[in-house]
Amino acid sequence: MNNVKYDGKSWNSFINALRQLSLRYDANRKLAEKNARVAPATYECATCGRWIYTGKKTLKLANIQAPEGVEVIQQFKPNGSVIKHKIDHIKPFRPVTGERDIFEIFRGLFSEIENYAVICNDCHNIKSKAENKFRREFKKLEKGTEEWDNLLEEYNKFMEQYLWKHYISYQQRVNWHNG
Numbered sequence: 001m002n003n004v005k006y007d008g009k010s011w012n013s014f015i016n017a018l019r020q021l022s023l024r025y026d027a028n029r030k031l032a033e034k035n036a037r038v039a040p041a042t043y044e045c046a047t048c049g050r051w052i053y054t055g056k057k058t059l060k061l062a063n064i065q066a067p068e069g070v071e072v073i074q075q076f077k078p079n080g081s082v083i084k085h086k087i088d089h090i091k092p093f094r095p096v097t098g099e100r101d102i103f104e105i106f107r108g109l110f111s112e113i114e115n116y117a118v119i120c121n122d123c124h125n126i127k128s129k130a131e132n133k134f135r136r137e138f139k140k141l142e143k144g145t146e147e148w149d150n151l152l153e154e155y156n157k158f159m160e161q162y163l164w165k166h167y168i169s170y171q172q173r174v175n176w177h178n179g
């Protein structure tokens, strides 16, 4: 199946269709969201630890009781609608190397719960930006070359640091909740 060739457009439509299915049917994705819910319409960012209020009230009226030291945020789009939390694939379902491995993508879209993290829009932007930078760099290189391998190493290091940040943030949150 990996030998099937797709042109760029049909490949992207195909992946988008799969993505829509995962948004609707992936139970782990929903569970990850449920686990991150800390108050009504409020989710905890797994990266920075802030609480993201996604309701329509003002923050003052919503009166979310967060632990000491935890900031509650509410962000808006230019059109005034609320910016919600993101349910992020820690390991992106579209490999940054640009490889079109349908099984990898499928595994990514229907991930284990550990691969989902609820994060705020700011943290999501930072991560997406870094991933897109890697994507552009990989596009310029040929697989199997030394440059490719070096870039892959750099990317793996980035992911390691990202996961470490997650881990630390998680530990801190466990302490807050228990302390």
Ligand SMILES: [Zn+2]
Residues within 6 Å of the ligand: 045, 046, 047, 048, 049, 050, 119, 120, 121, 122, 123, 124
């Ligand atoms: Zn965050």
